[in-house]
Amino acid sequence: MNTNSVTIDFKRFKQTLESSSDIGKVKDTGLYRLALSDEDKKMRDLFKKWMEADGLNVRIDDAGNMYGRRKGEQDLPPVLIGSHLDTQPFGGRYDGIVGVLLSLEVIRTLNDNDIKTKRPIEIVNFTNEEGARFKPPMMASGFLVQQFSQDFVYSRIDTDGLRFGDQLERIGYKGSPENRIKDIHSFVEVHIEQGPKLEQTGSDIGVVKGIQGMNWFEITINGHSNHAGSTPMHLRKDALMAAAEMIHKLEQKTADQSLLLTIGKFETSPGSVNVIPEQVKFSLDIRSDNDTVRNTFINEVKTEMKEISRRREAQIDIQDTWTSPTVNFDPALLDIIDYNSKKLGLKSLNLMSGAGHDARYISEIAPTAMIFTPSVNGISHDISEYTTDDDIYNCGNLYLGVVCELANRDKLTE
Amino acid sequence: MNTNSVTIDFKRFKQTLESSSDIGKVKDTGLYRLALSDEDKKMRDLFKKWMEADGLNVRIDDAGNMYGRRKGEQDLPPVLIGSHLDTQPFGGRYDGIVGVLLSLEVIRTLNDNDIKTKRPIEIVNFTNEEGARFKPPMMASGFLVQQFSQDFVYSRIDTDGLRFGDQLERIGYKGSPENRIKDIHSFVEVHIEQGPKLEQTGSDIGVVKGIQGMNWFEITINGHSNHAGSTPMHLRKDALMAAAEMIHKLEQKTADQSLLLTIGKFETSPGSVNVIPEQVKFSLDIRSDNDTVRNTFINEVKTEMKEISRRREAQIDIQDTWTSPTVNFDPALLDIIDYNSKKLGLKSLNLMSGAGHDARYISEIAPTAMIFTPSVNGISHDISEYTTDDDIYNCGNLYLGVVCELANRDKLTE
Numbered sequence: 002m003n004t005n006s007v008t009i010d011f012k013r014f015k016q017t018l019e020s021s022s023d024i025g026k027v028k029d030t031g032l033y034r035l036a037l038s039d040e041d042k043k044m045r046d047l048f049k050k051w052m053e054a055d056g057l058n059v060r061i062d063d064a065g066n067m068y069g070r071r072k073g074e075q076d077l078p079p080v081l082i083g084s085h086l087d088t089q090p091f092g093g094r095y096d097g098i099v100g101v102l103l104s105l106e107v108i109r110t111l112n113d114n115d116i117k118t119k120r121p122i123e124i125v126n127f128t129n130e131e132g133a134r135f136k137p138p139m140m141a142s143g144f145l146v147q148q149f150s151q152d153f154v155y156s157r158i159d160t161d162g163l164r165f166g167d168q169l170e171r172i173g174y175k176g177s178p179e180n181r182i183k184d185i186h187s188f189v190e191v192h193i194e195q196g197p198k199l200e201q202t203g204s205d206i207g208v209v210k211g212i213q214g215m216n217w218f219e220i221t222i223n224g225h226s227n228h229a230g231s232t233p234m235h236l237r238k239d240a241l242m243a244a245a246e247m248i249h250k251l252e253q254k255t256a257d258q259s260l261l262l263t264i265g266k267f268e269t270s271p272g273s274v275n276v277i278p279e280q281v282k283f284s285l286d287i288r289s290d291n292d293t294v295r296n297t298f299i300n301e302v303k304t305e306m307k308e309i310s311r312r313r314e315a316q317i318d319i320q321d322t323w324t325s326p327t328v329n330f331d332p333a334l335l336d337i338i339d340y341n342s343k344k345l346g347l348k349s350l351n352l353m354s355g356a357g358h359d360a361r362y363i364s365e366i367a368p369t370a371m372i373f374t375p376s377v378n379g380i381s382h383d384i385s386e387y388t389t390d391d392d393i394y395n396c397g398n399l400y401l402g403v404v405c406e407l408a409n410r411d412k413l414t415e
Numbered sequence: 416m417n418t419n420s421v422t423i424d425f426k427r428f429k430q431t432l433e434s435s436s437d438i439g440k441v442k443d444t445g446l447y448r449l450a451l452s453d454e455d456k457k458m459r460d461l462f463k464k465w466m467e468a469d470g471l472n473v474r475i476d477d478a479g480n481m482y483g484r485r486k487g488e489q490d491l492p493p494v495l496i497g498s499h500l501d502t503q504p505f506g507g508r509y510d511g512i513v514g515v516l517l518s519l520e521v522i523r524t525l526n527d528n529d530i531k532t533k534r535p536i537e538i539v540n541f542t543n544e545e546g547a548r549f550k551p552p553m554m555a556s557g558f559l560v561q562q563f564s565q566d567f568v569y570s571r572i573d574t575d576g577l578r579f580g581d582q583l584e585r586i587g588y589k590g591s592p593e594n595r596i597k598d599i600h601s602f603v604e605v606h607i608e609q610g611p612k613l614e615q616t617g618s619d620i621g622v623v624k625g626i627q628g629m630n631w632f633e634i635t636i637n638g639h640s641n642h643a644g645s646t647p648m649h650l651r652k653d654a655l656m657a658a659a660e661m662i663h664k665l666e667q668k669t670a671d672q673s674l675l676l677t678i679g680k681f682e683t684s685p686g687s688v689n690v691i692p693e694q695v696k697f698s699l700d701i702r703s704d705n706d707t708v709r710n711t712f713i714n715e716v717k718t719e720m721k722e723i724s725r726r727r728e729a730q731i732d733i734q735d736t737w738t739s740p741t742v743n744f745d746p747a748l749l750d751i752i753d754y755n756s757k758k759l760g761l762k763s764l765n766l767m768s769g770a771g772h773d774a775r776y777i778s779e780i781a782p783t784a785m786i787f788t789p790s791v792n793g794i795s796h797d798i799s800e801y802t803t804d805d806d807i808y809n810c811g812n813l814y815l816g817v818v819c820e821l822a823n824r825d826k827l828t829e
Contacts, residue, residue, distance in 0.1 A: 089687075194645065195642045195644070195645045196641075196642060196644075196645025196646055197645075197646065197647075197650060198645075198647075213644065215644065217688060226794075226796075226797060227610075227793055227794060227795070228609040228610060228769065228770055228793075228795050228796060229675060229677035229679060229700045229702070229769075230609070230610075230627065230629065230675065230700075230702050230768070230769030230770040230771070231608065231609045231610025231611075231612075231768070231769030231770055231793065231795075232610055232611065232675070232769070232793060233611075233675070234666075234669050234670075234674070234675060234676070236611060236793075239677075241662070241678050241681060242662065242663075242666050242678075244659075245658070245659045245660075245662035245663045245666070245678075246663045246666075248655070248656065248659035249656075249659045249660045249663045252648075252656050252659070252660075255648050256648075260648070261643060261644065261646070261647070261648060262648070263643035263653075263688075263689065263690075263691055264655050264656075264659075264692070265643060265683075265685075265686065265687050265688045265689055265690050265691065265692060266683070266686050266687065266688055267655060267681065267683045267686075267692075269679075269680070269681045271505075271679075272679065272680050272681075273503075273679050273680065273796075274631060274677075274679045274680055274698040274700055275677065275679055275700055275770070276677075276679050276796060277677055277679065278678070278679060278681075284688040286643045286644075286688055286689055288643070288644050354644070354645070355642065355643075355644030355645030355646070356642055356644040356645055356689070357644070379641055379642075379645065379646060379650075380640075380641060381641070381642050381645075382640075382642060382687075382690060383640060
């Protein structure tokens, strides 16, 4: 089999992407397609129809993960491809959707050209990757690798108090435990970069070496509320002033380190113009490729925050809410992606993913890697998220080549 | 007439205060009695009944201000006393309520002892001093001095979209423009301190020299939203990091100045743990006794904030939402309060009010002063707000002496 001369049908892919972009559409270019919503159901129904029309054998597991298998010449563990179709509130049209729909386009191209592979190829659409409605994110891939139990997954509730298990049943996607994918030869996930590095380096493609480790914390500072007009500055225990000092000092500490530090949530109470804030709660997201660097930094951060609290006579509580060590993807798989990228004349960049992805969990049970396609201006999770046609086309053809090569291999290292 | 031997009936006062503390009671020791609420109506009805029972001639004006006049021997402009009966959400039982109910107790004591005065004495309960439901605060005293038009006042809306004018009518307190008080001989308002100075200096009473000037601003910083995991620190335009730097630097600037600076409201969006904040909005409340100091500081603050924004390539918008210059109360009135305080053997402290009060506006049309009674731990606008019985008793007797002296004077300086 030679796929060098075969390319994906980009016009067909674009039509598929446009159909997806209409389901949950907001503000012309955005999507609001939360996991297990009516829009998610509509998208799933359409995706299932597409997979069946392309001759795939469709299965749904008990977390709602959707699989579509294309038979191989031999009954071997499949090459898994795909990503997720859910979005953030006011998210973009690309994100993981590009990964799922390029998977479908790879299958269609193989069918068009009557290309057979030794191994089966299986598409997956993971449920609730975003974690926007039901926390945590990457819930259903985590479930597959036994990071989360079925009880845990089913009992997650959204802000309206609705249970994941009930909502999965409501939309008709509570499948069977037997349908969970077990033996996986290899998994390659395509996703948009969600950052500016590919664009800035003029790269066509990102060969993702792994996922940087991250820690999430929830910080609560309790000071003392009082009237803004009658409490001298030196007698105040202002929770917000304490937080501002902490945050500014933490930012300065990141200056010469390969670290990312983000405070995305910040709430103050009572929240009245003329009342000194009694309490501040904020989130802290710390990431680095290097677990040692990250852990050392976290210790420094905790010490600094406690010291500032102590000096200001405020109370501080630091909750560890999430820990995810750095994950390194399979080197043999990365070599195959690199090789195929060069064969297509694409300029690739090896990089770590800053964001978490389903590939993170699947890497615990199978050789895994990811391919990134560039994000214009590095924007994601926003209606202005955009990836150019050229970039998607190149990514699709690379995906096709990589998948064919994997599906015809016995071992990853030959 | 000699009031030296006459004292207020503290047991009666306490019963009156306890009746008030039951109307809108929250969390045992708090009050939730927003302007024009059902609780405010209930309190007003009871207060009207009390005033009528004590022989006062009750009037309601078109802003809902309640007056109760005790006749003088001559038809002269009255001595005005009182404050406000509305509270903050989860506010305390004392605040301005102590001022209104001590006014009533002064009248009752005069009645008990059959003490006549040359001038009439008039109690006032100002509508919506707090501004907690309808902004701005001190709305109805501002209305009396033509700071706010009737149209403006009536068209204020609460967070449910309900209009002030409609709600005033609903509770039956839309009175007549003719009932507005016009000629005022002098106004003395009693209020809790809402700060720690009296307690810290061991003072029984505060003789309030004036109200410090204040400015309110609303700051909006627009940065750039992006994924927390894939945007290098040096490429971020993080609105929250910009705000943290500003706030920390502004706090440092207040260190050796007689200034107060408070950021009571702080909101960030989109407000997701792993998304770099695009926008931050916060309030800024700056106060000082000295208008020159305050205005110079405000210019520095604006320059600093703009400089930080510029350096971080964020946009900043600074809206002036409120300006209130420093007000100095009437020196002759202050002398009378001082003198009566000494006569009673009370330890008094001359101080500026950090908070705004209705006396601020009334001072524009009549000689005005205030008396503060101490706040335990300086706490106010909170269910733990507390003033001791001894302090209130002393304050009530001082009020009685001051009111009698004023009501028998022709001129303030004799």
